Amino acid sequence: MYGVINKSLRDMVVEQFGDGKWQEVLLRSGVPDDSFLAMQSYDDDITYSLAQACADEMDIDLSDALRAFGVHWVENTVARQYESLLQAAGSDMLSFLRNLNNLHDRISSTFLNYRPPNFRVHEGNENNVEILYLSERIGLTPFVEGLLQGLAQRFNQSMEILEIEPQAVNAGEKTLFKVRMG
Numbered sequence: 684m685y686g687v688i689n690k691s692l693r694d695m696v697v698e699q700f701g702d703g704k705w706q707e708v709l710l711r712s713g714v715p716d717d718s719f720l721a722m723q724s725y726d727d728d729i730t731y732s733l734a735q736a737c738a739d740e741m742d743i744d745l746s747d748a749l750r751a752f753g754v755h756w757v758e759n760t761v762a763r764q765y766e767s768l769l770q771a772a773g774s775d776m777l778s779f780l781r782n783l784n785n786l787h788d789r790i791s792s793t794f795l796n797y798r799p800p801n802f803r804v805h806e807g808n809e810n811n812v813e814i815l816y817l818s819e820r821i822g823l824t825p826f827v828e829g830l831l832q833g834l835a836q837r838f839n840q841s842m843e844i845l846e847i848e849p850q851a852v853n854a855g856e857k858t859l860f861k862v863r864m865g
């Protein structure tokens with residue numbers, strides 16, 4: 684994945700636990716320390732190793748580390764570096780999620796050959812909403828959970844995740860989030 688993702692993970696650890704802790708995470712991960720140039724694409728294994736090392740170092744599950752990272756990505760990284768893109772993509776959570784594929788498309792000339800996720804939103808009745816997440820990658824569903832929580836906070840939207848259902852797929856990952864919006 685692009686270095687902007689690895690860098691964001693590093694920033695989260697430094698901001699929350701300090702530089703010393705980050706050095707321990709990096710050492711534990713075995714990842715080279717030149718894996719953090721925002722606009723360079725790196726092997727996905729680098730990102731996965733960093734996330735796993737974070738979890739091990741903090742003695743938490745990988746899914747908890749990925750969830751925290753999702754919140755951090757929305758609240759800190761993109762809010763600081765890409766606020767204008769975010770604002771252009773919608774002023775409430777559902778419009779934003781409907782525009783997210785466009786947002787990722789629009790930046791594909793900056794992040795060449797990247798492989799962003801795909802989202803589909805289906806509004807049911809009584810504030811029930813289904814959000815389908817499709818990825819070429821495996822294992823990032825908890826990251827998306829954190830992203831959704833971060834977005835709900837950003838838009839001051841109360842949101843409860845009712846169910847997270849993995850869907851059958853030949854490659855990558857497909858997950859249906861059933862949520863209720865307040």
Ligand code: HEM
Binds near residue numbers: 687765768817
């Ligand atoms: C302007 C803000 C954003 C930028 C610049 C951005 C950029 C990126 C980049 C560079 C990647 C790595 C893909 C790769 O290297 O192949 C990525 C992945 C991803 N993005 Fe975004 N993104 C933004 C906002 C969001 C938001 C708000 C969400 C919330 C749902 C999101 C969901 C994801 C997910 C889930 C992935 C992981 C890839 C996967 O699932 O396979 N992004 N994005």
